[in-house]
Every structure is written in C-alpha cells, then in structure tokens.
Amino acid sequence: xxxxxxxxxxxxxxxxxxxxxxxxxxxxxxxxxxxxxxxxxxxxxxxxxxxxxxxxxxxxxxxxxxxxxxxxxxxxxxxxxxxxxxxxxxxxxxxxxxxxxxxxxxxxxxxxxxxxxxxxxxxxxxxxxxxxxxxxxxxxxxxxxxxxxxxxxxxxxxxxxxxxxxxxxxxxxxxxxxxxxxxxxxxxxxxxxxxxxxxxxxxxxxxxxxxxxxxxxxxxxxxxxxxxxxxxxxxxxxxxxxxxxxxxxxxxxxxxxxxxxxxxxxxxxxxxxxxxxxxxxxxxxxxxxxxxxxxxxxxxxxxxxxxxxxxxxxxxxxxxxxxxxxxxxxxxxxxxxxxxxxxxxxxxxxxxxxxxxxxxxxxx
Amino acid sequence: xxxxxxxxxxxxxxxxxxxxxxxxxxxxxxxxxxxxxxxxxxxxxxxxxxxxxxxxxxxxxxxxxxxxxxxxxxxxxxxxxxxxxxxxxxxxxxxxxxxxxxxxxxxxxxxxxxxxxxxxxxxxxxxxxxxxxxxxxxxxxxxxxxxxxxxxxxxxxxxxxxxxxxxxxxxxxxxxxxxxxxxxxxxxxxxxxxxxxxxxxxxxxxxxxxxxxxxxxxxxxxxxxxxxxxxxxxxxxxxxxxxxxxxxxxxxxxxxxxxxxxxxxxxxxxxxxxxxxxxxxxxxxxxxxxxxxxxxxxxxxxxxxxxxxxxxxxxxxxxxxxxxx
Numbered sequence: 001x002x003x004x005x006x007x008x009x010x011x012x013x014x015x016x017x018x019x020x021x022x023x024x025x026x027x028x029x030x031x032x033x034x035x036x037x038x039x040x041x042x043x044x045x046x047x048x049x050x051x052x053x054x055x056x057x058x059x060x061x062x063x064x065x066x067x068x069x070x071x072x073x074x075x076x077x078x079x080x081x082x083x084x085x086x087x088x089x090x091x092x093x094x095x096x097x098x099x100x101x102x103x104x105x106x107x108x109x110x111x112x113x114x115x116x117x118x119x120x121x122x123x124x125x126x127x128x129x130x131x132x133x134x135x136x137x138x139x140x141x142x143x144x145x146x147x148x149x150x151x152x153x154x155x156x157x158x159x160x161x162x163x164x165x166x167x168x169x170x171x172x173x174x175x176x177x178x179x180x181x182x183x184x185x186x187x188x189x190x191x192x193x194x195x196x197x198x199x200x201x202x203x204x205x206x207x208x209x210x211x212x213x214x215x216x217x218x219x220x221x222x223x224x225x226x227x228x229x230x231x232x233x234x235x236x237x238x239x240x241x242x243x244x245x246x247x248x249x250x251x252x253x254x255x256x257x258x259x260x261x262x263x264x265x266x267x268x269x270x271x272x273x274x275x276x277x278x279x280x281x282x283x284x285x286x287x288x289x290x291x292x293x294x295x296x297x298x299x300x301x302x303x304x305x306x307x308x309x310x311x312x313x314x315x316x317x318x319x320x321x322x323x324x325x326x327x328x329x330x331x332x333x334x335x336x337x338x339x340x341x342x343x344x345x346x347x348x349x350x351x352x353x354x355x356x357x358x359x360x361x362x363x364x
Numbered sequence: 365x366x367x368x369x370x371x372x373x374x375x376x377x378x379x380x381x382x383x384x385x386x387x388x389x390x391x392x393x394x395x396x397x398x399x400x401x402x403x404x405x406x407x408x409x410x411x412x413x414x415x416x417x418x419x420x421x422x423x424x425x426x427x428x429x430x431x432x433x434x435x436x437x438x439x440x441x442x443x444x445x446x447x448x449x450x451x452x453x454x455x456x457x458x459x460x461x462x463x464x465x466x467x468x469x470x471x472x473x474x475x476x477x478x479x480x481x482x483x484x485x486x487x488x489x490x491x492x493x494x495x496x497x498x499x500x501x502x503x504x505x506x507x508x509x510x511x512x513x514x515x516x517x518x519x520x521x522x523x524x525x526x527x528x529x530x531x532x533x534x535x536x537x538x539x540x541x542x543x544x545x546x547x548x549x550x551x552x553x554x555x556x557x558x559x560x561x562x563x564x565x566x567x568x569x570x571x572x573x574x575x576x577x578x579x580x581x582x583x584x585x586x587x588x589x590x591x592x593x594x595x596x597x598x599x600x601x602x603x604x605x606x607x608x609x610x611x612x613x614x615x616x617x618x619x620x621x622x623x624x625x626x627x628x629x630x631x632x633x634x635x636x637x638x639x640x641x642x643x644x645x646x647x648x649x650x651x652x653x654x655x656x657x658x659x660x661x662x663x664x665x666x667x668x669x670x671x672x673x674x675x676x677x678x679x680x681x682x683x684x685x686x687x688x689x
Contacts, residue, residue: 018527026536030543172669174620176627177662180647181655189653303532307624311647321535322628325542333539340532348530 001356008352012345019341020103024066026337027330033058034330037112069109069334071102103338109331113324118335121320124209126302128199129309129316133301135232136239141294144244148251149286152259153278163248170245179238179311186234195231197313200224208315235312239305243297251290258286288359295351299344410605413682420678426671430664434489437482445483445637448473457652468656471649477660480642484661487638489668491553492619498557499618500564500611507568512576512595522569525562533559534621541625547633552625556618564610571603605683612676616669623665639665 035053038044044052053059057068057075064080067073074081074090084090084099092098094105101107108118151160187196195201199208205227206212217224258264259282267277306318313319317336324332404412414420438445458471467477510521537559545551575581576599584598619639625631626640634641639661646658 014523015526015530018523019530022527022531026540027543168670168673169666172616172620172666172673174623174662174665176624176643177658177665180643180650180658181662183647184650184655184658188650188655299532303535306534306538310628321538325539325630328543337532337535337539340535341530344530344532 004356005353008349012349015345016342019345020070020338021066023334023337023341024069027334028062034112034328037328069102071099071104071107073102074099075101103335108335108338111324111329111332113327113329113332118331121332122317122335122339125315125317125320128208128314129305129318130301131228132232132235132309132314132316133239133305136236136243136305137297137301139236140240140244140247141297143240144247144251145287145290147244148248149255149283151248151252152255152286155256160252163252167245167249170241173242175238175242175307176311178241179235179308182234182238183311194233196234199228199231199315201227201231235305235308235314238308238311247290247293247297250293251286254289255282255286258282261285288355291358292351292355295347295354298347298350299340302343303340410679410682414678417678417681419674420681423671423674423678426667427675430485430668430671431489433482434485437485441476441479441482443476443479445479448475457649458654458657461656467660468654470646470657471652471654472645477657480637481639481661481664484637484639484642485664487549487632487636488619488622488640488665491549491556491622491632491638492615492668492672495553495556495560495618495622496611496614498554499560499614500607501561502557503561503564504568504607506561507565508572508595508600510565511569511572512591512599514573518569521565525565528559528562531559537621538625538628538630542630545631547631547635549632549636552622552632556621560614560618564607564614567606567610568603571606572599575599575602605679608683609676609680612672612679616672616676619665619668619672 032039034056035049035058038049038052057065060068060078064073067080067082068075072082072091074084077085082089082091084097086097088097090099090101091104094100099105106119108122110117111121114121147163151163154160183196185191186194200206200213205224206216208228213224259278261282264277264282267281268274272281302317305314305316306321308314309316309318310322317340320332321336323329324336458469458474459465461468465476465478467481469476470480506521506525510518537555540555540559541552545555581594581598584594589598622631622638623640623643626638627643629641629644632638632641634644643658643661646654649657
C-alpha cells in the first residue's frame with residue numbers, strides 16, 4: 001500500500017512540472033505580455049515602462065523568467081543562478097537558508113490590478129467556493145446514489161423513465177441558463193423570496209470574510225448562518241440539478257451491472273432475502289467505480305462553480321478567475337491556474353488510492 | 365429492442381458490457397448472401413439499426429431542422445441582423461412574445477429574439493461541429509501514433525495527455541479565448557479543438573493497441589503489407605465506430621462551452637451572433653421582467669444538445685459491435 005502511494009506520488013511529479021510549463025507557456029505566448037496593460041496608458045512614459053520591464057525581470061531570457069517564477073533561481077542575481085550568494089541552493093525552504101521567491105516557496109507574486117498578494121487572494125476566495133461547491137457536492141452525490149440505485153432496482157418503470165428524461169435534460173442544460181431562469185423565478189419581479197446574489201444581505205450583515213463578519217458570526221451565529229444558508233439556496237440548487245444528471249446515470253449503470261453479476265444470482269439462489277442481496281451484495285460493489293468518479297469531482301470544489309459564481313455574484317475562485325481574465329492580471333491567473341491544476345492532480349491521486357483501499361482486488 | 369431506453373454517454377458502457385456478449389456475433393451479415401439476398405455493407409447495416417432507435421431518429425430530425433434554420437433562416441427572416449431597429453423609447457425593457465415577435469424582443473436595442481436565435485445558430489453550430497473535427501483529427505493522429513508505435517513515443521505522448529487532462533480546462537479555454545481569440549470565430553474553433561482532443565486520443569490509442577494484435581493485422585504483416593497501409597486500411601476502419609460516437613459527444617460539449625465563454629464576453633465578437641453572446645447583458649433586465657430574452661436562446665441550446673446526444677446514442681447502438689443485438 002505504502003509502496004503504491006509512493007509510486008503514484010513520484011509519477012505525479014513530472015505531470016506537475018509539465019503543468020507549470022504549460023501554464024507558463026500559455027500566458028507567455030499571449031500577445032503583448034504583462035506589459036500590454038500599460039502600453040496604451042498615456043500617463044506611463046517609455047522610460048517608466050522600461051523600468052517596469054526591468055523590475056519585473058521581463059528583460060531576462062524566458063528560461064530564466066520561468067526558473068525565477070518557479071523558485072529554482074535566485075532573482076537577485078543575473079542569469080540562471082541556481083545557488084544563492086550564501087551558497088545555499090535557492091530551491092531550499094527559506095528556513096534552511098534557501099530563497100523566498102517563486103511558487104515553490106509559496107510566492108505567487110502580486111496582482112497587477114490591486115497589488116494584493118496572489119496567494120492571499122486565492123486563500124480568501126477559496127472559502128466561499130468551498131462552502132458553495134462542498135455543500136452542492138454533498139447533496140448531489142447523496143441524491144445521485146439514492147436516485148441511481150432506485151432507478152436501477154426499478155428498471156424500466158415509470159420512475160426510471162422519469163429520471164432518464166430528467167437526466168437527459170439536465171445534461172443538456174447550460175448552467176448559466178438554469179441560474180438565470182431560477183433568479184427570474186425566485187428572485188424576479190413576480191416571486192421575490194430568495195436572494196439572487198452575494199453571500200450575505202448587505203443591509204443586515206457585514207461582508208463575508210471581513211473581520212466584522214467573524215464578529216457578527218460569533219455574536220449572532222443563528223442569524224449569520226441563516227442568512228448565508230438563504231443565499232446558498234439558488235446557487236446550490238443550480239449546481240445540484242446540473243451535476244446530478246450525469247452522476248445518477250453513472251450510479252444506475254453501475255448498479256445494473258452489479259445486479260446482473262453471478263454472485264448476486266448465487267446469493268438469490270441461496271435464498272437470501274431480496275433486500276439483503278440488493279444492498280449488501282450488489283450495492284456495495286456498485287459503489288466501487290462511483291468512489292473513483294467522486295474522487296475525480298473533488299477539484300470541482302475549487303473550479304467547477306465558475307459559471308454559477310458569475311451568475312450569483314459569489315465571491316469565490318470562479319469570480320476571481322473571471323475578473324483576472326478580464327483585467328489581463330497575469331500573476332493572478334498564473335496562480336489560479338497552477339493551484340487548480342495541482343488540485344486536479346491531487347484529486348486523481350486520492351481517487352486512485354481510495355479505489356485501491358475500497359477494492360482489495362486491485363493489485364497494488 | 366429493450367435498448368431504446370439508453371442512458372447518458374459515460375454510463376452506458378458499464379451497463380452494456382453485461383448485456384452484450386450473448387448476441388455479440390449474430391449480426392446476420394453472413395446469412396444474407398447465402399440465401400441470395402443483397403448483402404449490405406457496414407454503413408447500411410448501421411443505418412438499419414439506427415432507424416430502429418426512435419429517439420435517435422427524433423434527434424436527427426431536430427438537428428436537420430436546426431441546421432436548415434441556420435442555413436436559410438437568416439435569409440427568410442423579415443428582420444435583418446445588421447439593421448438595428450429603432451426602439452420605441454430611449455430606455456426599453458423589450459416586449460414579451462407576440463405574433464409579430466414569437467420569441468419577444470430584447471431590452472435596450474429592442475431586437476427580435478427569434479432573429480438573434482436564428483442568426484446565432486449559424487455560428488454556434490459551426491463552432492460546435494468544426495472544433496469537433498479539429499479535436500477528432502488531433503486526437504486520432506496522436507492516439508494512432510501512440511498505439512501503433514508504442515515504446516518511448518507512446519509514453520511521451522500519453523504523459524502529455526496526462527498533463528493536458530490535469531489542467532482546469534474550462535479556465536484555460538476561458539483565458540485562451542480572452543488572450544488569443546479577440547472575438548474571432550476561427551481562433552475560437554482552433555482553441556476549442558486544441559483543448560478537446562485528449563479523450564479521443566486515449567480512446568484511439570486503446571483501440572489501436574487491441575486491433576494491432578488481431579489475427580488479420582498479423583496476416584497483413586506476414587504478407588508484407590507496409591505500416592502505412594496497415595494503419596489506414598486495416599486498423600483505422602475498425603476503429604472508426606467508437607471514434608464517431610465520441611465525436612458526437614464533443615459537439616454537444618463544444619456548443620455549451622462556446623455559449624458559456626461568449627456569454628461572459630470572452631468569446632465570439634457580437635458582430636457574429638452566437639447563442640452565448642446574444643445573452644451577454646440579458647441578466648441585467650431580469651428584474652424588469654424580461655425573461656424571454658435569455659429563455660428562448662437557452663431553450664434552443666438545450667434542444668440542440670439533446671438532439672446531438674440522442675443521435676450519439678443511436679450511433680453507439682448502431683455502430684458499437686458490443687451492443688449489436
């Protein structure tokens with residue numbers, strides 16, 4: 001087991017390195033580069049632009065820029081300086097005398113738009129996204145298991161056909177359209193009962209994430225959580241409807257396969273009660289592939305709600321990405337893309353390991 | 365005929381594996397000419413099976429109507445997309461569906477929503493289909509090289525696929541569209557194609573790996589057939605069915621992604637209307653009750669994706685030898 005985990009981790013390293021190169025290459029090849037924002041600005045003179053280019057290290061060759069961004073190279077020295085002035089390799093953690101620059105040291109740079117630290121902004125935006133997507137994931141995974149299993153047991157009945165129709169439509173529905181229609185239905189001119197945007201009611205509560213908010217949450221936990229829950233209804237519903245379609249079909253297919261296995265027939269032939277066969281023999285085995293599937297959906301906690309966050313003005317990672325894309329905010333985009341890619345790799349790893357844990361037949 | 369109740373793309377394969385083996389090689393091709401009937405080729409057989417799939421036929425009909433609307437719609441429509449109508453008032457929230465404007469009129473410029481939808485169909489369908497072709501082409505080439513050559517090249521290509529699949533593709537497509545496309549339809553198609561070939565390449569590789577070991581390929585090699593001919597005449601035709609099915613799913617995905625990217629304003633320039641960019645500012649007018657503006661284009665997207673998925677299911681049943689009953 002330990003050997004398997006170690007092998008998978010080692011395999012993940014070249015993939016991670018590849019990801020940093022791809023992310024870097026995509027933004028590097030964008031026309032204009034980070035300096036393009038200032039090219040049109042009449043208040044910034046030619047010499048000031050050159051100052052910026054020099055200060056950001058954009059005058060260095062590309063490998064050096066990449067190397068510094070990653071944190072392999074010391075940015076105080078010219079060229080590919082892998083070793084610092086004090087003789088310690090720059091990659092080493094700062095505590096051991098290594099460098100402090102680059103993503104390997106947790107330094108993603110600063111936003112070109114606001115000047116905030118990228119890592120700080122991502123950290124701040126991660127919580128709202130985790131709340132929204134986490135709750136949605138929990139609900140849709142449990143509902144998928146329930147609906148998918150029921151549909152498989154009652155195959156070709158009215159219930160099964162109904163879920164088939166719903167999942168076809170749910171699968172075809174663009175998230176942004178569902179969100180807009182829900183806003184119209186429950187927050188529009190007719191029926192205005194649910195909040196359509198944000199995480200808190202502006203008039204009665206401080207903005208989420210501010211120091212005041214934590215005081216508010218501490219003093220009036222019921223009121224604060226109730227307000228948050230109220231704001232969660234529509235976005236969570238949107239995510240659940242769109243994602244339940246695929247997952248419930250997955251569970252159904254897996255359950256149907258499991259129900260037709262020989263060991264299920266044997267169990268029935270032995271005279272075991274139907275319920276016990278269905279749930280102890282068939283259901284448990286049907287859940288095996290679904291575990292992997294859910295594992296692969298974990299990065300969604302971070303990335304998947306991008307559309308929903310936009311529609312419902314949810315201050316999470318999705319909104320952060322869209323704002324950064326609109327503003328050509330290079331350091332922010334590189335940070336977001338890199339962090340989310342790393343999460344995908346981690347989730348793949350967790351899914352593999354989880355599958356090996358729940359299914360002892362998998363050779364490690 | 366119980367297979368009418370097919371399921372969504374990924375899920376079916378799991379279920380099919382169980383039902384299939386019993387009737388796998390009973391397709392009846394051999395019997396045909398022994399009795400003296402006209403023998404049917406692979407595609408005629410597939411069409412015969414496809415016709416029995418009711419939903420797939422409905423889907424095909426829907427797609428035909430949509431494509432027809434996209435081609436002749438803008439010509440027949442009473443309103444021209446490039447002439448902006450004169451609004452009733454300076455600030456307008458549009459008008460609800462009426463006989464003259466069955467899908468209503470938008471806020472602001474007070475455009476006919478049906479006209480927008482019909483004009484948008486051209487670009488949206490065009491992007492959906494052509495980016496699929498790019499994705500399938502790259503995927504097939506990479507998968508074929510990988511599966512046929514094996515060894516170091518296979519390993520290298522598959523690691524590249526791993527890296528590409530680990531990227532948050534929605535983010536990347538969004539960023540790439542914003543940074544490179546500048547609203548150009550062609551560049552959007554290229555970007556979508558460049559980020560959607562990985563699934564196909566894995567599929568094609570696995571097909572090549574298994575077909576490469578079959579007896580007829582061995583026989584071909586034994587009589588000295590060149591590699592090139594083995595790939596194009598012996599292996600590829602046998603791999604084509606799963607590729608067609610996977611391709612149909614790519615179309616649906618690309619249409620939805622394009623709508624979303626353009627809706628955010630990072631996609632196609634509004635000069636070329638698509639189902640996404642005609643909705644860009646629709647959300648602002650929801651509070652004034654303008655539901656028809658976002659509603660109808662979204663409905664058309666749903667119908668299109670449904671149609672494509674139905675056809676995909678029909679193709680899978682008709683082409684996939686595992687499910688041939």
